[in-house]
Amino acid sequence: MDQSRRNFCLGASVATIGAAAIGAATLTPAPAGAAQARKGGDAAHRWGMVVDVRKCVGCQACTVACIMENDVPENSFRTIVSTYEVTEQGKTGSYMLPRLCNHCEDAPCIPVCPTGATFQRQDGIVVVDNTVCVGCAYCVQACPYDARFINHETQTADKCTFCVHRVDAGLLPACVETCVGGARIFGDLNDPDSTVSTLIREEAPKVLKPEQGTQPRVFYIGLDPKFQGKVDGTPTLWRPAREKEHA
Amino acid sequence: MDTNIVEVINVTREVAWLPWAVQYFFLIGLSVGGVLLSLPGYAFAKDEWRKLGRVALLVALTCGLAAPVALLSDLHQPGRFWHFYVVFRPTSWMWWGSVFIPFYVTGLLVYAWACFREEFQEQGRIDSRLAALYRLAALGGGRNDRLIRVMGLVVLAGAALVALYTGVEVAVIKARPLWHTPFLPVQFLMTALVGAAGLVLILNRFAADNDRAVEAQANRLLAGFLGAVMAVGGLWLALGLFGLERTHAEALESVANSEAWRVTALWAVLATVLPFVIAVAKPMGTGLLSGLIAVHSAWMFRWTVFIGGQTVPKTGAGFYEYALPAGPDGLLGILGTAGLWFFLLLVITAFLPTPRRSAPRPIRAAHAADRAVAAAE
Ligand code: SF4
Ligand code: SF4
Numbered sequence: 001m002d003q004s005r006r007n008f009c010l011g012a013s014v015a016t017i018g019a020a021a022i023g024a025a026t027l028t029p030a031p032a033g034a035a036q037a038r039k040g041g042d043a044a045h046r047w048g049m050v051v052d053v054r055k056c057v058g059c060q061a062c063t064v065a066c067i068m069e070n071d072v073p074e075n076s077f078r079t080i081v082s083t084y085e086v087t088e089q090g091k092t093g094s095y096m097l098p099r100l101c102n103h104c105e106d107a108p109c110i111p112v113c114p115t116g117a118t119f120q121r122q123d124g125i126v127v128v129d130n131t132v133c134v135g136c137a138y139c140v141q142a143c144p145y146d147a148r149f150i151n152h153e154t155q156t157a158d159k160c161t162f163c164v165h166r167v168d169a170g171l172l173p174a175c176v177e178t179c180v181g182g183a184r185i186f187g188d189l190n191d192p193d194s195t196v197s198t199l200i201r202e203e204a205p206k207v208l209k210p211e212q213g214t215q216p217r218v219f220y221i222g223l224d225p226k227f228q229g230k231v232d233g234t235p236t237l238w239r240p241a242r243e244k245e246h247a
Numbered sequence: 248m249d250t251n252i253v254e255v256i257n258v259t260r261e262v263a264w265l266p267w268a269v270q271y272f273f274l275i276g277l278s279v280g281g282v283l284l285s286l287p288g289y290a291f292a293k294d295e296w297r298k299l300g301r302v303a304l305l306v307a308l309t310c311g312l313a314a315p316v317a318l319l320s321d322l323h324q325p326g327r328f329w330h331f332y333v334v335f336r337p338t339s340w341m342w343w344g345s346v347f348i349p350f351y352v353t354g355l356l357v358y359a360w361a362c363f364r365e366e367f368q369e370q371g372r373i374d375s376r377l378a379a380l381y382r383l384a385a386l387g388g389g390r391n392d393r394l395i396r397v398m399g400l401v402v403l404a405g406a407a408l409v410a411l412y413t414g415v416e417v418a419v420i421k422a423r424p425l426w427h428t429p430f431l432p433v434q435f436l437m438t439a440l441v442g443a444a445g446l447v448l449i450l451n452r453f454a455a456d457n458d459r460a461v462e463a464q465a466n467r468l469l470a471g472f473l474g475a476v477m478a479v480g481g482l483w484l485a486l487g488l489f490g491l492e493r494t495h496a497e498a499l500e501s502v503a504n505s506e507a508w509r510v511t512a513l514w515a516v517l518a519t520v521l522p523f524v525i526a527v528a529k530p531m532g533t534g535l536l537s538g539l540i541a542v543h544s545a546w547m548f549r550w551t552v553f554i555g556g557q558t559v560p561k562t563g564a565g566f567y568e569y570a571l572p573a574g575p576d577g578l579l580g581i582l583g584t585a586g587l588w589f590f591l592l593l594v595i596t597a598f599l600p601t602p603r604r605s606a607p608r609p610i611r612a613a614h615a616a617d618r619a620v621a622a623a624e
Contacts, residue, residue, distance in 0.1 A: 060256075082563070083256040089249070099258075099562065108421065111338035114345060115330040134330050135323025137263035138341050144422035146260050146561040155323040208562070212421060226250065230501070233252030235565025236259070 027189065027200075028215055030105040034120070037110070041121030047162055048124070048189040048217035049176070050199045051098050055183035058083050058096040062175035062184060069163060069174035073153045078160040079175055084233060086226075097227050098184065100175070101126060101147040101160035102208065102216030109139035109148065118157065124189075124217055125164050130156040144212045162186070189217065254564040262557040262569060265576045267321035270584040272413060272549045273442070274314035275348075276435060277542075279406040280443025281307030282355065284468070289362045290399025292392055299447060299461045301601070304362055305454060306446045308595060311355045313588040315348060320580060340416035347412050351405030358398035365390035366599055410436050417552070424498035425556045430483045437476045438548045444469040445522070445541025448534035454592060455601045459531055466530035469541055473523040480519070501559050505566060511551055518544035 029035065058081050066072060066079045079100040086095050103126050110118050110126065117133035120126045128139075133156035140148040140157060151158035163173035171177070176186040187196035196219075199205065205219035209229050226232070281303045287293045288300025319325045331345035368389040371382035414432020421427045447465045451457060486492045487499030502508035522540040525533050558567045571577045 058256075077258045080258045081256065082254070082258075084564075085253040085255055087251040087253075094255075095252075112341065112419075114334075114336050114339040114342035115327075116334050116336055117330075132327075132330060133324065134327045136321070136341060137323070138339065138416075140260075140263040141420050141557075142422055144561055146258070146563065149260055150263050150323050226252065230560065230562055231252060231254060231564045233254050233564035236254040236257045236563065 027217075028105065030215065034106055034110065038120045038122045040119075041123035041125060043122035044190065045123040046189040046217070047103065047167060048187065048196050048219070049100075049162070049173075050185045050187075050196050050203075050205055050219045050221060052183045052185065052199075052221040053095075053097060054222040055181040056081060056096040056098055057181045057183075058094060059180050061178045061180050062098060065174040065178035066160070066163075069166070070161075072158070073151055076149050076151060076158065078158065082227075082231075084227070084231065095224065095227065097220075097223075098175075099145065099147070099208075100218060101143075101162075102145060102214065102218040103162060105215030105217060106213060108142045108144065108212070108214060112138045112142045114138065121164075123167075125162050125167070126159075127161050127164060128157045128159065130154050130158070133157050144209050144214060145216075252564065257560075257563045259563075259567050260560070261567070262554055264553055264557060265321055265580065266550075266554065266571070266578075267317050267576070267580050267584070269546070269549045269553050270317040270581060271314050271321060272435070272553070273546050274310040274317060274584065274588065275409060275413060276439030276545065276549070277442045277446055278307045278311035278314060278355070279410050279436075280439040280441075281305070281310060281446070282358075282402055282406045283440065284443055284447060285362070286399050286403060289358075290396045290403070292396075295464075298455075298458055299451075299464050301362075302447045302450050302455050302461060302465075303443065304359055305450055305592065305595065306443050307355060308359050309588050309591040310446075311352055312591050313584055315352060316587060317580075317584045318348070320575070320584075340412050340419060344409075344412045344416060347405065347408040351402070351409045354398065354402040354405040358395070358402040360384075361391065361395045361398045363599055364388060364394075366602060369602070370599075410439070422561055423556055423559070424494050424501055425559060426552065427494050428483065428498065430479055431552075433479050434476070434483070434548070437472055437479060438545045440472040441469060441476060441522075441541050442545025444472055445538040445545065448538025449542065450592075452535050452538075454596050456603070462532075462534040463530040466526040466534060466537055469537060470523055470526040470530075473519055473526070473541070476519055477523070480515075502555075507566075508555070511555065515544070515547065515551070518547060 060081050063077060063080050067077070070078060072078055079098065082097045082099055084095040084097070086093055103120075103124055105124070107120060107126050110120060113119075114136060115132050115134055117129045118126065118139050119129070130151075135150060135155045135157065137150055137157065140150065143159075148157055148159045150156070163171070163175075166173060172186055173184075176184045185195050185199065187194035189197055189200070191197060199221065200219055203221045205221045206223040206225075206228060207216040207219055208223075209216075211229075284303035285300040285307055288296035288298070289304070319328055322328060328345075331342060334342070336342035364385055367381045367385035371378050371385055373381075411432065414435045417426050417435075418428060418431040444465050448462060448469070451461050451465065455461070483495060484499070487495035490496045518540055522537040522544065525537045525540075554569055558569050560567055573579065575583070
C-alpha cells in the first residue's frame with residue numbers, strides 16, 4: 001500500500017537513467033525560455049505527483065498535515081480535498097478531488113511576476129521567494145487553478161511548494177506522508193522506474209484544465225471529466241472567508 | 248445524463264486585487280482620457296478646444312497624481328515597491344507598467360506646467376503676496392506653443408503606453424475568460440474616455456466657469472465615446488452569444504446564469520444608454536447629469552471587471568462571495584483615494600483659478616511675447 005513512500009526513497013537515491021526518454025514519451029517539456037530561467041534545485045530530478053482519486057477517502061488528513069507543516073494561516077489552504085455530492089440517475093455518492101499547485105511545466109504564474117519572486121527550480125518545483133515578493137497578486141490572478149493566495153501573515157503570495165524543504169532533505173511532502181488512502185504518490189518523473197513514471201505510463205492519468213496549456217505535473221487517475229475544469233454545480237456550503245468577513 | 252453536483256467542501260479564494268486596484272485603473276484611465284481631450288486645445292493649439300482642454304487638463308492632472316497612490320496601496324507589501332526597479336522582467340506587463348507610470352506622470356507634470364505657464368505668468372503680474380511664487384513657477388517665461396506641443400507629444404506617448412499596458416496586463420490573463428479578450432484594452436480606453444468626458448462636464452460646472460459651449464462640446468464627445476462603448480460591448484456579446492469564439496463563449500457562460508450578473512449587465516446598459524440619450528437629445532443644460540452618470544459608468548465597469556471578475560472561481564462551483572470591507576482594503580480605501588483626488592483638485596484650482604476671458608484670444612496670429620503683453624493689459 002505504501003508504495004509511494006518506498007519508491008520515493010529509491011527514486012531519490014538512484015541515478016536517473018534515460019531521463020529524456022520518459023520526458024519525450026509522455027510529457028511535453030517546457031518551452032526553452034521557461035526552462036532556461038530555472039534556478040536552484042537539482043536538474044537531475046523532476047518532481048511530480050500522481051493522485052489516485054479512486055483511493056481518496058476525503059479525510060482531509062493531507063489538508064491538516066500541510067497546514068501544520070507549512071504554518072499556513074487560518075482560512076488559507078495550500079492544498080484541500082474538494083468534496084462533491086454527486087447525484088446521477090437517482091443515486092448519490094461522494095467525489096473527492098485533492099487540489100494543490102500543479103508545479104506546471106509551463107506555469108503562467110511565473111512570467112507575469114514583476115519582481116522575479118516566483119520562479120521554478122531546476123527540479124520543476126515552483127516557489128515564491130517571500131523576501132522579494134511585493135504582494136501584487138498578479139500570479140494569483142494568472143494561476144488557472146486558484147492554487148495561490150495572499151498569505152496575510154507575510155503579505156506575500158503563497159502556495160504549495162511540494163514541501164520543498166522536506167524534499168531537499170530526502171523526505172516526502174507532508175500530504176503524501178500522511179495520506180491515509182495512499183492516494184497521493186510523489187516521485188521523480190525523470191526516473192523511468194519511479195512509481196509516478198510507471199503510473200503515468202500505464203494508467204494514462206489526466207490533468208486539470210489541459211486546454212490551458214500549462215502542462216501540470218500533478219496527474220490524476222480516475223479523474224471524472226466533470227471535475228476537470230470549473231465544476232458546474234451548486235456552490236459549497238462551507239465558506240470560511242464569509243465568517244472572516246462577518247467577524 | 249441528469250447529473251446534480253453539490254460542492255460540499257472547497258476553498259474560497261478572496262479577491263487579491265482589492266478595491267485599490269479599481270481606484271487605480273479608474274483614475275489612471277480618466278487621467279489618460281483627460282490628456283487626450285486636452286491635446287487639441289493645447290498641443291495642437293486649436294482655439295475652439297482650448298477651454299474644454301483646460302478642464303480636461305485638470306482631470307488629467309488630479310486623476311494622474313492620485314492614481315499611483317492607489318496603485319501602491321494595492322500592493323500587499325507597498326514598502327517593497329523598489330523591487331520593481333532592480334530587476335528586468337520584460338515578460339511581465341506589470342513590470343512594464345512600473346516603467347511607464349513614472350514616465351507618464353513626469354511627462355504629464357511637465358506638460359501641464361507648459362500649458363499653465365502663461366497663467367503662472369499672468370498671476371505673477373498681479374500684485375499679491377504669492378506673485379513671486381507664480382513668477383518662480385513661470386520660470387521667467389510665458390506661453391510657448393512649441394514646448395507645449397513637444398510635451399504634448401511626449402505625454403501622448405506616455406498615455407498610449409499606459410492605456411496599452413493597463414489593458415493588456417489584464418487581458419493576457421488566460422485563467423480568467425472574462426478578462427482574456429482583446430476587447431478589454433479597447434473597452435478600458437473607451438470607458439476611460441467616457442469617464443474623462445463625464446468628469447470634464449462635472450468640473451466645468453464646479454471647478455470652471457460653467458461654460459455652455461464647453462458643456463455642449465463635452466456632451467457631444469461623451470455621446471461619441473458612449474457609442475463606441477456600445478459598439479465594442481455589442482461585438483463582445485455577439486462573439487459570446489453565438490459561440491463564435493471559445494473564450495468569449497466561456498466568459499459569457501461563466502456569468503450568464505447568475506442573477507447578480509444579469510442585474511449588473513442591465514445596469515451597465517442603462518448607464519451607457521441613458522447618458523447617451525441625454526447627451527444627444529439635450530447637450531446643453533444637462534452636463535451635470537450626463538457627466539455624473541458617465542463617471543459612475545466608467546467606475547462601475549472597472550468594479551465589475553475586477554471585483555466581479557474575481558468572484559468567479561477558476562475551479563470551484565458557483566461564485567465566491569464578496570462583501571466590501573469597511574477598512575482600508577475596502578470602503579476606506581475608496582473614500583481615501585476620492586478624498587486625495589478632491590484635495591488635489593482644491594489645491595490646483597486654488598492656485599490656478601479659471602482665467603476670466605470673454606472669448607478665446609487669437610493664438611496663431613500674434614507672436615508669443617506680444618500675446619503675453621496683451622494679456623497683461
Ligand atoms: S498550478 Fe498555478 S501556481 Fe502552481 S505552477 Fe501552475 S500556474 Fe503556478
Ligand atoms: S505577488 Fe509576489 S510572487 Fe506573485 S507576481 Fe506579485 S511579486 Fe510575484
